[in-house]
Amino acid sequence: MDKVPDDIKSYMMEAYQLASRWSLPNNRGDHTNSKSIPLKSVAVIGGGTMGRGIAMAFCMAEFETILVELNDQAVENCKKELEITYAREKSFKRLNDSKIEKLRKNLQITTDFHRLQNCDLIVEAVFEEMKLKKELFTKLDGICKKSCIFGTNTSSLDLDEMSSVLQNPTKVVGIHFFNPANLIKMVEVIYGSHTSSEAVATAFEACRAIKKLPILVGNCPAFVFNRLLGVYLNQSQKLMYEYGYLPHQVDKIVTNFGFLMGPLTVADMNGLDVMEKLKKENGWPASDFEKEVWKQKRYGRKTNRGYYKYDKITHKKENDMEMEQMVREYSSRAHPSIQILNDQDAINFLLYPMMNEGLLCIEEGIIDHESLIDIMFILGFGWPVATGGPMNFGRQQGIEKVANTLIFWSSLEPENRIYQVAQTLRKVDKKHFSSKL
Ligand SMILES: NC(=O)c1ccc[n+]([C@@H]2O[C@H](COP(=O)([O-])OP(=O)(O)OC[C@H]3O[C@@H](n4cnc5c(N)ncnc54)[C@H](O)[C@@H]3O)[C@@H](O)[C@H]2O)c1
Missing domain, CATH: 3.40.50.720 (NAD(P)-binding Rossmann-like Domain)
Structure with missing residues (x-):
């Protein structure tokens, strides 16, 4: 952890300690007894x-x-x-x-x-x-x-x-x-x-x-990690079928930000059938684009094609012209409501909803601390350590900015579950505006 800023190091140490001091609700037992x-x-x-x-x-x-x-x-x-x-x-x-x-x-x-x-x-x-x-x-x-x-x-x-x-x-x-x-x-x-x-x-x-x-x-559908991951993958697909970003372009934006791998490479590696089963078993909505990907049995590395194609012998990843054509077709028919003008907008589009989902998990009592969510993504997902995880990233950006953005997006897409804004953000937004009056 040499290149990790000191404040992030102590934040992670604190998360380690918090994780070990577990307790079940209603005095059902804890790490001490x-x-x-x-x-x-x-x-x-x-x-x-x-x-x-x-x-x-x-x-x-x-x-x-x-x-x-x-x-x-x-x-x-x-x-x-x-x-x-x-x-x-x-x-x-x-x-x-x-x-x-x-x-x-x-x-x-x-x-x-x-x-x-x-x-x-x-x-x-x-x-x-x-x-x-x-x-x-x-x-x-x-x-x-x-x-x-x-x-x-x-x-x-x-x-x-x-x-x-x-x-x-x-x-x-x-x-x-x-x-x-x-x-x-x-x-x-x-x-x-x-x-x-x-x-x-x-x-x-x-x-x-x-x-x-x-x-x-x-205990809740998808628990914590997969709830946030699901939001991230949904948004990364949306970048393709609504905004026309090609798979390698989405991945590049994310690796430039500091991730080891982009979301679509990760999805191919984990197997798109995993998300298919997850969504079907839980009755969660899937986009037409995603349904088409499943229909074509594009399950990622295991079937040699997903968002990318893979050489049958060397397993080397290559851009897939058919997939890119599909992205162009879907995005040419789309009318996205949120504006994305540059890479930073795209990163915010992917990551702000993750922070929101993390706050919802805390509000629902599914997990106790933001730092526990952050360490999950640092150790479990190769999140770039310097930005300290999805929750810390949101805080670094300014919680008011995240709150304003999410509330604006939810006004544009009120039916979209991903933009159902956490109370914590709604409260921040109110405070922010009342302090400006
Ligand atoms: N793949 C992931 O990235 C991932 C990550 C975390 C958790 N999970 C979860 O782990 C579980 C397994 O996922 P996977 O990706 O390894 O699936 P998989 O399809 O790769 O493997 C499942 C295995 O279970 C075996 N099996 C099925 N029924 C059985 C039975 N009755 N007795 C003995 N073996 C049986 C199958 O033969 C198969 O080899 C799932 O619940 C999945 O949601 C998957």
Whole structure:
């Protein structure tokens, strides 16, 4: 953190401390009076993008780790993908031969659910479908020991509904890893109405053991990180289909601002099908442009085309003329209400609504402090540290400016949920104007 300004450094240190002093509402328990169950054996269900990374993280931290897949074909695929990851990690010098050998030997991949009988913690990472996750928990309830804590890596689904199928719903806790889960240091720990403080303490302990920073958040659709991320991705798509920015132009503006990757490269990397499932499962609106992208099965890197196209052999990213034509067609029919004249306007268009969404999360009691949101984006999303995260960026810009802008945008698009202005901003705006009278 050498080049990080001192004030941001102390802001981040404060966030670390705040994160460790977690407490559940209504005196349901906190970090001082809640104990983790002893953790020795961990299982991950689902060996897809996330499950593989989560299992690697546990296995590298010397936990007995079992990864359960659907069938033999899925097990083979999982092993193949793990080998690709090992090779990539080796090329970046993050893994050496002996560590890879250890992973090959110790990470047990199976289809046999009965091997989970003695597990202390299970993290499910199957598809983002409520029905499937409920069926899985019902099955696990009949197999696992009573003390086993059930973690879910869901990106968006209601923990209360998911845990309702269990004899003891207090054992369910959200443990939401970020992609790639073996590398990213950030985890959202989510509590539902019934989650016990023991389950939260266990999730915190597990995260610390694998050297990740857990942050406690409440249960709401998409939780905190994905709520803000969803707003950012929606706005970045809008830059294309309303304003005619091409994917590489949107990404360039954002990397010039300091991000390691632009939003559309990130979307392609994470898989556009993830957002499709998220939106469909939660009944959230999608633009016609986005629906067309899904219809064409442009799911990003995994299908070799998304907002960009990818060489089938080298996987190299290239601009996609067909996508660019689609952007031109949609934007030529659009009548945007908000004016964007330059790159700074485009950045504000992307980032101000994120601050607004963060304030809404705080007002709804989903998360306690702005700095916790900021550290989530710094550690979890490669947010340029010098600007201190989405909330701090808004404050650096001037909260009155953000408030005025959002209120103006909401007057132009009153039906747009993204511009439903947080009370905190409305109050700032009133104070600002009354002090000028
Ligand atoms: N991809 C991301 O960026 C990301 C980030 C955070 C959280 N998540 C969440 O993690 C979960 C998994 O997402 P993913 O992207 O890894 O999905 P994925 O499609 O890559 O993998 C899901 C895996 O689950 C397996 N599976 C399905 N049903 C199963 C069952 N009954 N038993 C055992 N295995 C089963 C499938 O065979 C598949 O390999 C979802 O809830 C998703 O919302 C995803």
